[in-house]
Amino acid sequence: MNALDYFNTRLEATISPMDYLRCAEANPEEYFLMDVRNGPEHVRSVTIKDAAVIPQQELQERLHEIPKDKEIIVYCWDVWCNTAAKAAAFLLERGYKVKELTGGISAWKEMNFPVSDFSAKIHPSDRCGC
Amino acid sequence: MNALDYFNTRLEATISPMDYLRCAEANPEEYFLMDVRNGPEHVRSVTIKDAAVIPQQELQERLHEIPKDKEIIVYCWDVWCNTAAKAAAFLLERGYKVKELTGGISAWKEMNFPVSDFSAKIHPSDRCGC
Amino acid sequence: MNALDYFNTRLEATISPMDYLRCAEANPEEYFLMDVRNGPEHVRSVTIKDAAVIPQQELQERLHEIPKDKEIIVYCWDVWCNTAAKAAAFLLERGYKVKELTGGISAWKEMNFPVSDFSAKIHPSDRCGC
Numbered sequence: 058m059n060a061l062d063y064f065n066t067r068l069e070a071t072i073s074p075m076d077y078l079r080c081a082e083a084n085p086e087e088y089f090l091m092d093v094r095n096g097p098e099h100v101r102s103v104t105i106k107d108a109a110v111i112p113q114q115e116l117q118e119r120l121h122e123i124p125k126d127k128e129i130i131v132y133c134w135d136v137w138c139n140t141a142a143k144a145a146a147f148l149l150e151r152g153y154k155v156k157e158l159t160g161g162i163s164a165w166k167e168m169n170f171p172v173s174d175f176s177a178k179i180h181p182s183d184r185c186g187c
Numbered sequence: 188m189n190a191l192d193y194f195n196t197r198l199e200a201t202i203s204p205m206d207y208l209r210c211a212e213a214n215p216e217e218y219f220l221m222d223v224r225n226g227p228e229h230v231r232s233v234t235i236k237d238a239a240v241i242p243q244q245e246l247q248e249r250l251h252e253i254p255k256d257k258e259i260i261v262y263c264w265d266v267w268c269n270t271a272a273k274a275a276a277f278l279l280e281r282g283y284k285v286k287e288l289t290g291g292i293s294a295w296k297e298m299n300f301p302v303s304d305f306s307a308k309i310h311p312s313d314r315c316g317c
Numbered sequence: 318m319n320a321l322d323y324f325n326t327r328l329e330a331t332i333s334p335m336d337y338l339r340c341a342e343a344n345p346e347e348y349f350l351m352d353v354r355n356g357p358e359h360v361r362s363v364t365i366k367d368a369a370v371i372p373q374q375e376l377q378e379r380l381h382e383i384p385k386d387k388e389i390i391v392y393c394w395d396v397w398c399n400t401a402a403k404a405a406a407f408l409l410e411r412g413y414k415v416k417e418l419t420g421g422i423s424a425w426k427e428m429n430f431p432v433s434d435f436s437a438k439i440h441p442s443d444r445c446g447c
Contacts, residue, residue: 058192060200060285062318064276070320073269135427136267137396137420139333146324155320160267167265188322190330190415194406203399266397290397297395 070145072156074165077130089127092162093144094134105132105162106171113144125153132158132165200275202286204295207260219257222292223274224264235262235292236301243274255283262288262295330405332416334425337390349387352422353404354394365392365422366431373404385413392418392425 058066072080081088092104093113104110111119113133123129129148133140138161145155158165166172188196202210211218222234223243234240241249243263253259259278263270268291275285288295296302318326332340341348352364353373364370371379373393383389389408393400398421405415418425426432 058188058196058318060196061276061279063196063200064272064279064287066318066320066323067272068269068276070323071269073267076269135420135424137333137424139328139331139336139419142324142327146321146328149321149324157324159269160265164265164267188318188326190326191406191409193326193330194402194409194417197402198399198406201399203397206399289399290395294395294397 070157071159072130073159074168074170077158078170087128088130089124090130090158091123091132091144093131093140094138094162095140102174103162103166104173105158105165106173108132108173113140113147116144116147120151123148123153127154129153129155130158131155132161135161135163200287201289202260203289204298204300207288208300217258218260219254220260220288221253221262221274223261223271224268224292225270233292233296233302233304235288235295236303238262238303243270243277246274246277250281253278253283257284259283259285260288261285262291265291265293330417331419332390333419334428334430337418338430347388348390349384350390350418351383351392351404353391353400354398354422355400362434363422363426364433365418365425366433368392368433373400373407376404376407380411383408383413387414389413389415390418391415392421395421395423 077088077090081090090105090108092101092108092110093116094101095112095114101110109122111122131141131144131148133144136159141157141161145157148155160167162172207218207220211220220235220238222231222238222240223246224231225242225244231240239252241252261271261274261278263274266289271287271291275287278285290297292302337348337350341350350365350368352361352368352370353376354361355372355374361370369382371382391401391404391408393404396419401417401421405417408415420427422432
């Protein structure tokens, strides 16, 4: 594989936080964003805004929750995390259209892009100042 | 593609901050360093020292500024930024020799390697202590 | 190369800190972890726990120290460092089984995974409180 193939493949397989934010704002119905991080729920309570939470280890049994007609965007923790790559390979093998969000939630937060806090949803009173 | 091809292609398509600094110091005339970040100028006023500033979105119309006989080194923000990959693919398709600087300006600054501050050039009095 | 090949190759060529920690705890005798960073020893005195220290520039003459029957895990500084990729390519060409630890020692430390401090081994009195 030469350098041009390398860059073209990376650009086909991944999408940056900036590009995803712009694309999803323009055409929100075209994308299905998935948080595929594994591990204890409390350490991953903050997710990217509007992400569906389907851990990579649950993909097999929850495949019916994933739309075949949208572009699936998967993310995990960081640029050195392989969980999103595993999820992407699994879904691509089954005919889904998939891209990995580069840098995971770490890059997204570094950009100060919008997040959701599931712990706040589960325990809203924790955030109540009254 | 096997693992060996993977590493060889990465090494062909990219150059690390340490390797670039060493190569450019030894043979400065062989390289043309390009900052291809898009977006508002004020957020990208600090660039890598001696970089030509040609945003990826202006590449088409500014192609004549890029030498064909040098190795073009492109960079953007960070390891999860795809802008340099887009610029690299665009230039490789047109016959340029191109490598991506891994980690972008973020890794470069983390290494405390030399930078230029264009805002300082534009408003030199800002830096004057008198 | 398509997106599926891209992810499968990445997963074949690399291992994340979390995956390596889990695999090495389950089957420690299957892995040989190698710190291949170059440069002055004092800046790389902290290594990943139980790593063999064989700088990439010394690989040729120290090849006999590397077991052929284990999976070699190489790491360098960070996700944008190419030294581990160079070491991996060198060893794969010679028939070793090799993976790169994603994110290098930087990601490992960010996860608070166990490290060794060789400077402490060399100068144990520095750590003595008596």
